[in-house]
Amino acid sequence: SFSEYNTPLKAKVWFSSHSRRREFFEASLMSMGLELEATKSVLDDKLMFVKVHMPWDVLCTYAEVLHIKVPIQPNDLSSRTSPWHFLSCITKHFYPSEKLISKEAEYFTAPFEKAQEEFFYIKDKDLFFTPAMRSRMAYYILSRAPYELRGNIKKFGINKLLDGGVYKAAYPLHDSKDDACPNERFLLYNEWAHPKSFYKMQPLDLIRKYYGEKIGIYFAWLGFYTYMLALAAVVGLGCFIYGYKTQETSTWSKEVCDPEIGGQIVMCPQCDKFCNYWRLNSTCEASKKLCIFDNFGTLVFAVFMSIWVTLFLEFWKRYQARLEYEWDTVEFLEQEEPLRPEYEAKCIYERKNPITGILLIVASIVAVMVYRLAVFFAFSTSLRNQDLKTLEPLKEYVTPQMATTVTASLINFVIIMILNILYERVAIWITNFELPRTKTDYENSLTLKMFLFQFVNYYSSCFYIAFAKGKSVGYPGNPVYLGRYRNEECDPGGCLFELTTQLSIIMGGKAIWNNIQENLILRHCKRGDAESTIPRWEQDYRLQPFSNLGLFYEYLEMVIQFGFVTLFVASFPLAPALALVNNLFEIRVDAWKILTQFRRIVPEKAQDIGAWQPILQGITILAVATNAMIMAFTSDMIPRLVYYWSFSVYPYGGHANHTMQGYINSSLSIFNTSDFTEDSMPQESYNITTCRYRDFRYPPGHPRQYEYNVYYWHVIAAKMAFIIVVEHIVYFTKFILSYVIPDVPYSVKEQIKREKYLTQKILHETNLKL
């Protein structure tokens, strides 16, 4: 009586030195009650498959040992029907077809106890334990069965045998892909992995049943994230459209473009010697585009996103708590993990690494340097195209400034992708050097390192543009130097526009690159799976093994994307929409991959998304600060608001009412060209006596000439006040929200209580005389 589904298989090759261990191992498996059957391979004579089957009695024994929770009574707490029930005729289209994937009955569950078998809700012994449970139990036995006895030392575990090459592989069997009998894999393929259902909710219970909780929770998280992104994307798009519509009405960009105002203002050169004077209205196009992103809508959107991330985490915790209950991992007893073979081999004390910290600093310096070099390179190429002789505005759609920004971002992106590969190796190398004890330790240690390296690599240039570039540049007569190089100024359009460009190129590029990479690898590895004459186990053997770190890379990609969506959203409201499109695609590709390209994954239990949760929490906290600071320091919002509310009227300005008129003139200080130092004087001099620069300083001739004036301090105070107010309000709201929204929903709490009560009553108190 062999059940071919859900039994792990091993393929062996006949090395004589291995046969003794193999025989010992298989003998101990049989002594534990497993039934084995050996079959020759159809395609390869040297290959032998050993099929493993667990009879009912063994299943029961190990279900008790592993405290596997099984149904004890149908759930009698009626889940209230949703108040949106009447919409079901619409919403049902967004769920997997109920005809095919029927909703599972809910049960209260309790850890299985062999002695009290009669109290459990056993309808059909063949279906009582799910495939994932059986695989888990089989894997437990395989990983504990001894294969050698040297004196008192017992060597055990399939993993060491695999490492030693005694067996070639061990894996649970996939369901048949054949559509004749509609099995779980077939259902998943049709209702989940197929691109046609991209807009549908995922059949999570079925995924969990087939792949176990660890894979299930990844897809649950990915689905939830995508769902929440939809909301952010809608608001972000709205904000973008608002900006797009109002770009023509902005007084400020009108003044820049006006030949009578912007055309008359001669700006000081932005670098030593080689740069030239330029007219303000040459940035007309850029300033119009900036208006799309730098307006009041973005401010609102940034605050909205700060709240959104909080809601995201809070609702995810609730959702996770519900899954935890429904998937019976509430009081999940983690198994004593075996040591990693690498650890046992070297077996030294655990070492903590100060290297990571140092490397992180080096990495971020490298990343910023790369960016600055990229800018320098792009700048020098674009300089050649630029006609320095004329002060006329350039008429083309793409101004040289924009060309510089885009080129620099592209070069930067390519280098980031190359550095990424390097950093990955470094992270793995450091983690190996640390020699973590168990697989979980290894994964957690690597998670943090990889995340930090990638974080630094991807985000450094963005942080640099947002918070450092153009911040302390001095004034034309006394520019600030960093070593030999003059501190960069921002693109004349403003730093925010550069940030937007940089972000969209990195984010878009990354998404495109990842998808190309995945498809290339898969196409390359695609093997014949079609011949139905080959038995199931041999078809599966020819699939790729699922790497230990497979899920890790999927999470990493998504978390880095989450960072882009939240950290710099104040400069790029389209980010959520881009991410949404990418993720709708990503879910189906991932699903298709694990369903058809990989061997079935050994099911593992997982309560939550592990080390990623604190990382997400960290990002949400950081996001509030970065967005507030982008609004204050990178964007031009605050100076404009201060001008509108304060400088335009008495006692500072001459206007009778609050207005934006005259803002451009007021935000530019005057510089006397005779005050240029020898080094920074432009090579070609025109008959220009004064030029303008962006800053609030006293004009030449004033007793405190070129010192910061009252406007400067007023604007700085306003910026700081903005940060303080926004941060305190948002953090306070976050705090209140996380207090008001309980982590575990009320109904789940009730059900957990009831389940505990029933377990106590049925299993433990039956013999009491109460």
Add this chain to the structure above:
Amino acid sequence: SFSEYNTPLKAKVWFSSHSRRREFFEASLMSMGLELEATKSVLDDKLMFVKVHMPWDVLCTYAEVLHIKVPIQPNDLSSRTSPWHFLSCITKHFYPSEKLISKEAEYFTAPFEKAQEEFFYIKDKDLFFTPAMRSRMAYYILSRAPYELRGNIKKFGINKLLDGGVYKAAYPLHDSKDDACPNERFLLYNEWAHPKSFYKMQPLDLIRKYYGEKIGIYFAWLGFYTYMLALAAVVGLGCFIYGYKTQETSTWSKEVCDPEIGGQIVMCPQCDKFCNYWRLNSTCEASKKLCIFDNFGTLVFAVFMSIWVTLFLEFWKRYQARLEYEWDTVEFLEQEEPLRPEYEAKCIYERKNPITGILLIVASIVAVMVYRLAVFFAFSTSLRNQDLKTLEPLKEYVTPQMATTVTASLINFVIIMILNILYERVAIWITNFELPRTKTDYENSLTLKMFLFQFVNYYSSCFYIAFAKGKSVGYPGNPVYLGRYRNEECDPGGCLFELTTQLSIIMGGKAIWNNIQENLILRHCKRGDAESTIPRWEQDYRLQPFSNLGLFYEYLEMVIQFGFVTLFVASFPLAPALALVNNLFEIRVDAWKILTQFRRIVPEKAQDIGAWQPILQGITILAVATNAMIMAFTSDMIPRLVYYWSFSVYPYGGHANHTMQGYINSSLSIFNTSDFTEDSMPQESYNITTCRYRDFRYPPGHPRQYEYNVYYWHVIAAKMAFIIVVEHIVYFTKFILSYVIPDVPYSVKEQIKREKYLTQKILHETNLKL
């Protein structure tokens, strides 16, 4: 075989209508295996005691039902000897005498299973279950035994019988206080509650053994808090001494006192009509005292305390995790709680209250109004004493300004204490109105309300003084009015000094009042406990019952104190020292109270300090913000630093080096007395043309006269920058600390793992052929 210790007793009075229930109840107790013995009272003929005894077999049954964890094997993980071991000859004096209270052997524990009795580590059946465990089991049975059967409805539980007056009391027995046989109570009394051991660590394991985990964790928390306070008190005292020593050297207060500088400056009156001009050097004494609290040391101390609170919470979590493990509450399965009788009686749906929110707002407005009235009252009395005719400085040690502040604080304190009683009733009333389902719900709901009301009541006036008073007062020619009243200005010595006074009076007053109250109540209730002829149960019956909310009030008092110690510490570095003295006293008084004045408390399990933990967390987060804001807005530090680093030198000032000289003059603006409005002109006019006021505004005659000048915006920007920098650094440090310090210590994790492994191995895998 009756064991008199650890058996609950009930005293009954003979009402005929009750006898049926009583008989039924006692019959069901006996049918459950309990042994009962009735005894007549020695002193009161109408009283009857029923002693309850649990035989070994019943104990075993219920230990399994309650999943009570008992020793399975001695702990073989050697706890490393501390590196400070060599100091033990000194430190041993701070621990309870080891001769009397011997260190208990450590065991790995597992939930008891009757069927596998032989695997547990049973040395002596009489001592295997601790007194607290036995009481808990007895209470479990008593609260589940039926006393009436009406058709299908079974009525059960001792609590309802107590409420109905069927029994008068049910309590576990105290140990004898007799010192002939050194029992646990005697040991506790001598080594813990006695004032002579005030400097010693508490014998927590013994407390837990005698009173259960809930009382144990309260004293553990209190002890830990006191221990941490000692550190803060030392640094705070150091900071105070530093301030005291340097008060004479401050250039700033020297200038105020200097008859050539401060004596020449005529200040504008601080209220309409009735106030007069005053010379700056009349605040000489106050400004010297202010120097003690408002100096660079305080800034350092405020940052130190922000870190301290984080460490406090982090280390407490670790300590709690260790206790959790040692006291076997790691996976503690909370019992299904019975419904509160009040809830069952009315049995309506749970109602949420919007009332609390509204009442809180009202309460805080009332509190601030009370404070302002108190100031007004104190001000009007002190006005009478003030000699308005002369502009000479007042020579007495207590200036009228100080007298006003102190009087106002005292009046305010008295009203706070009266309002407190009112708010307590309101909180209980609202909670009763809400009708929570269970006792825990009730306690949690009341905890939050009481805390919020007390928080608002105690802290409102402090918040008002720190952040609102004197903040928007306009300038003498155009003061800001709030309704009919002119907005208050701060004491000429500065708001910080007022805050310090207010804090020390509320905090000191509260501590003194609480201790008086506790002693009064106890002295009043003291009853004869001396006669040793009276049996134990009757002696205990004459003690006070321990109220359900007893522990709640103890926590509340301490948490409010924690608030004073942390929230406003930047203005009063002595607060930790005061709290330390109070707590050393408090621990022993509490211990003495529960050991001698109350009946033995029914032991309860508790994993942590419950709803107080998030409240403490909230306070620690708030404390960083309040302290940073006090330093920025209430203290005078930032303007002084800005003067030193910026205004004293080019381009603002004429000094060649950074200096504090001239600060006083620069921080006062000039007002032309002819610009007074009709309403605010002082009644008695002198031959004074200009007076000075604290603000940064343009002098009269300037084109923007009385508008804020560049100094103002510069100082504001510096204040904001200070807040941003301090908050971000401290919060970031907090974040890193809470990440770096794991909540559960490594050694505890190891032990939990080992315990799980052993439980699995010994109890569940004995029959496997692995």
